[in-house]
Amino acid sequence: MRFGLIVAFVLVFTSCKEHAKKHDISMNKHISDSESVVSEDLDLEVYDFAGFKKFLNQTDDQVHVINFWATWCAPCVKELPYFEQLNAEYAHKNVDVLLVSLDFPHLYESKLKPFIKNENITSKVIALDDVDMNSWIPEVDKTWSGSLPATIIYKNKERKFFEQSFTFEELETEINQFLN
Template sequence: MKKIILSTLLVVALVSCKKEAEKTEENISMTDSADIVVPEPVAANASLKSLSTQQTTDFLQKKNDTLYVTNFFATWCGPCVREIPHFKKKIEELKDKPVKITFVSLDQKQVWNTEVPRFTQEHGIQDHTILVDGQLLDQNFFASNFKQWDGGAIPFTFMRKGDKTDETLGMMSEEQLNEKINSFLK
């Protein structure tokens, strides 16, 4: 039963992100080229740093009294974008607590210096975002770091405090996020 539920969640997440990408492409193709405004390139933000696969694994496996909440997203993923405000609110609420919320952008490398910095600044998460080249993440990476996630869909949120972990595939509501974080802070 658990496998059926997880499979269903995975399919829903994949379809949601795919539909968002198709909507964006459809809107672009339906727009007159004279109406398209190309944004000015954004200089790479010094706070956006990239991590290698090993550095990402080291980060994910930190075990101490801090709660690490890591949200894997991409700028083009609608469900990812919709849950960002919930995480931002928690960052503000928990700024004096031993909680570290980090966004991991899995966007393609060619937009690391343009779209990703613009997006993170627009959403106010530039100081909490790291870049990971998703092309380098193989099945060994996923099997070594996660019980459920195989990298097939986003958003994905991983929480760790000491030896306790939690994995959520798909978009989280504000209530779900609060409940999960509170369960770690008890």
């Protein structure tokens, strides 16, 4: 099982590598750092998986949308505007959007933060920095191969996991199942 997860992550990183080359998005080695990173322009909360777990099981009657993404992942970047639109249009309906970046820590200042600022991302963005992917990926969802993008939508104990890209209409359809 662990070998399969490693292979899946290598495949994801490899498939996104060609896109990174075409669009000048760096793919560098992951460096562990679980402290908060603070910049003049943007505060970025950084969690290891133990700290992140609190976001996975909230029982507060809100619909939680957690999207795992990275700046080097073309399908992730393509769907981000739909999560932003969802955040804007559904916040008053008790929908909470959380964007979990899996970018490499040494690129937070040079790639991630400028991307968030340049794209005017208003949803909450945090970074997940935990190199032991084999242990935490199955804790997020047992069916997750590790590829990106991935999204969890849940409300209390009701939960759905998606290892796919979304359009806004698809997101809206899924969210409305939790609101009705």
